Amino acid sequence: MPRVSPPPATAIQADAQAGAAPGTQPDESAAGKPQRGIQSLDVTGELLAALVAAGTPLALRDLAAAAGMASAKAFGHLVSLQKIGLVARDTAGRYEAGPLGLELGLIGLARLSPVREADAELAGLAAATSMSVALAVPGPLGPTVVRLEESAWPLHVSLRPGTVMSLVNTAIGRVLAAWLDDEVRAELLEQDALRLAGARPGAGETKAFRERLAAIREAGLDTALDKPVPGIATLAAPVFDHTGSVCLVLALMGPSGVLDTAPEGRPAQDLMAAAQRLSRRFGYMEGAAATPL
Incomplete structure (x- = not known):
């Protein structure tokens, strides 16, 4: 019988460190079990997470402090990250995303579907507030409802996927209008009479x-009470993409006497938190929202 050579000692050590029997592959079926990684990479990940959270280039001292480690320790990890292109240094010596980091980010953004990614937030928001939640996207005719998560509260309103909202008379429409450039908004306003509860034909700005749009940009959301539908209250907030443009509008809807529309109220805070989570997921950095021309 031919003699079988034992696996090299290095392979046995690697298997032992991974928690597997010598000569076997890691058990991928145990996905739910916590698995040990490489501690040094975990530390490196903390530096990357701190850089992402900052959203701006950071000096070594500031980046190390944000990651909760000494500068000397952080420096070695950053040297390796520079070598592989995950981070780079600008002309002032501050650390920022490198070419490989940017490519990975672009790959992630290309795979994202805003409507699909918003599904979980829609369901969670409806459950947390017990209100109906609508999701609208910028369409060729204006803000168009594409998803509606209905609550147990009956809403007597003709709102369904495919409904195009008025830019003037609905909170959803005004939120989108607030971040459109003047030329695009003017063209859409000319057709506002065709939309739900639209204005008079040819209405201008x-x-x-x-002033209302400026207030919406300042507050980060808009409200509607008994308008355009009596008895219905609405809160709407923008979701931004990596360019700073509005890619979605999230809206809470409920009976006027039940839904608290105060900006400091719990429903408004829950709505804005959901919109901010989605914006971050789509690559938006705070302060990068496009300003109308």
């Missing part, structure tokens, strides 16, 4: 409307 009034001073009051411009």
